[in-house]
Amino acid sequence: MRRVLFAERISADKGERSESIESQHDKLSQRAQAEGVIVVGVAQDLSVSGDVDPFTRKALGPWLTEEGRTKWDEIWVTTQDRLSRDDEHTHDFLKQVVRQWGKRVVILDNPNLDFLTPEGRAIAYVQSIGPARELARIKARTKDSHERRRFTTRWPGGIPPFGYVPVSRFVEGKTATYLEQDPDMIKVLRFMREQILDGQSFFAVAKALNEKGEHTARDRARIRRGKPVHRRGAEEGVPEQWSETTVKSLLRDPALLGHKKHKGEVLYDSQGQPVMVAEPIFTDDEWQSLQAAVEARVQTKVRRVNGTSPLYGVVYCGECGSKAAHKGSIRSNGVEYRYYVCGSWPKESRCQGVSVRAGEVEEFIELQFLQRYGLEPVTERTWVPGTDNTRELEEVRKRIDRLRRDSVAGLWDDAQEEFRSLMHSLMARRDELAAEPVTQGRWDERETGETFQQLWGRLDLEGQRLQLIKSGYKVLLGRKTFTITPEPETWPERKARLIRLGHLTDTDTVSSEPGE
Incomplete structure (x- = not known):
């Protein structure tokens, strides 16, 4: 009796028009019933892009291991692109499965295609070129869409920074996602800032957050989606824990100022200003004082440990x-x-x-x-803020250099007016920043x-x-x-201190410390 494995896949590429998983499964099941084969399993990959190697897919991959391939004789798919939309992956898959393992691959919309013959393999390869080109077009469209949105105030997706929640708004005839401040998380952030300014360590702040049961950004995102909290390596329902590292990273993150980031770096617009994706949580003064306190805590070598010794660190x-x-x-x-x-x-x-x-x-x-x-x-x-535009000035200079290189490469040949306007604004911003004095923030x-x-x-x-x-x-x-x-004060030292504070005068005749 023929043992058959169903391989079903739905793509993660939003632009791909593909049949549903249900439709694929119905077609495969009807064919299996008609031919009287034994269905030994269903490898169902949901939201898996067509460019993912079949051998690494979460559902199909285990069936292609040395142990897994002993359980089936044939792999069935509804269409060839359900195996892969990448022509090289398709070629390697057929070579391994058909020629080396001696298995059979059945494609329902082309059941007579014989991959054991040179002609059949050639036809399969030619048929894989179309999906590969379509996949490339989908990726290009997706990339262009992301590039267009990158420098806008829209939120591109993913887990928002702690302090913000995603909201949908209807803008210019379209629904888009933006970030708004979350009052509950704002309270947590202000508590963290106060603790650090008060001299507490990152460890102590993390311990306090865990004791209060405050959820991390990831757990809050899970809750918003109706899913249980989950700590890596633990069962569902066990929340993530705050740590020294997460507290320190969060309090240093410029996302708290509403700055938009890409690959971990702040994005800057044509004027050299950070792209704003949300309202800042802290004012400039609050941010500068927080960073000074964070830096001081990072440099200290005494680690704070709660509940151990009344004189720990002394x-x-x-x-x-x-x-x-x-x-x-x-x-x-x-x-x-x-x-x-x-x-x-x-x-x-x-x-x-x-x-x-x-x-x-x-x-x-x-x-x-x-x-x-x-x-x-x-x-x-009391924190007295300073002014230091060194980082922004460096970013503007880099943008000017990139713009010049693009011009030399001919990328602006058909947009000279736009090039001159952009270059003029960047150079003006550069000169403005270079003229501003740099003053260090300080504590009074x-x-x-x-x-x-x-x-x-x-x-x-x-x-x-x-x-x-x-x-x-x-x-x-x-x-x-x-x-x-410091060693105990001598009486002359203490007397001088009391005189300075106004508790003694130079004319007082006390010659030795009282009580001696």
Whole structure:
């Protein structure tokens, strides 16, 4: 009994006029019933372009493996282009399947074509040229369509940047897709910005987003399509997780300014301006301050770890320089003992015995901080934006160079007026950008109206830890001892500080630190 495999395919090329999968299956089934063959399987490839090699197709490919081809004797298709629209793929497929494997290929609209004969193979090759040319025309039309839309405000498709959702609008008699801001995602982005400006790490922001159950851009796109969330490597319904990398990449992405991108790069118009595909989420000032904070976080070597140590990033091993670990234990009498120890021990055997009671370190460093800074006014950083058009200027110069090369190649011979107008506008923009001064953005300090002693009292442990790091404090552990930097102030230094703050005058007769 003849064992038959149905090969059905519908193309992903929007311009291709092809029969439906249902129609293909009905025709193949009717023929199989008439001839009384056994149908061993149906290789149904949905939305697969005609230029995809049959051996790599998701449904058909497994049937063409060494194991798969033992299960059938004949492959049936309704028309030859259901195998492939690429003439070379068609030729290679027939050579492999018919001549080398000794299988039979049946095409319903030409059932008498014998691929074992030179004439049959020649006819098949000639018949494959027409679909190949049609496929080339489809690709050209699709490419031209994409090129025309590339520099417009329309969204070309795919997963939108985080913060935006696709919407359909009826414009100039046609329905097109555009991007609009999503209020829920805007709140998430503003939360992320505030966290980074406040000194949190990318890891901490990602952890907070995961704990809040905020979906990623991909998961949100799946939900809009009515599909379940899905993390790669997990079952459906398990959401994707935010990571350091995704947070950092998102907060650096110029798509948040509404800029349109192609192959990862921002598109610029003939005037050298970014092509806008949506309203920006952040203002220029907000964006510049965010980028400065992101860059500062990228350059820091201290990785933030939540929920581990009250002084993580402050206490280090004095022997090997590793960050200290916070250890705790409860004795039989119910008393809890906490210690800071070398985080690399026992890997670093020389650090055995480097341990200090946590309470002693925490109390001492708090005392030293408040003695030094308690009466100092608290300041907050305010971003003063700069101006730097270097990148845009470079892009404009590249466009001028490309335009000149195209002119030399004769691509503008029949559009000289348009060429001159475009060149004039680009050169004017280049001169305008080159004349603008470059000033670096900077942070200014502004007093908040409270002292560090007042601030310290309302901070939680995490806030106090971050404040110590900002103030440059560092503790080095020894064997039941520790040293701290900056070193405690001498009385003359403290007196000078109090005089500067107005709490003492030069005429005060205090000669030593009170309490000594």
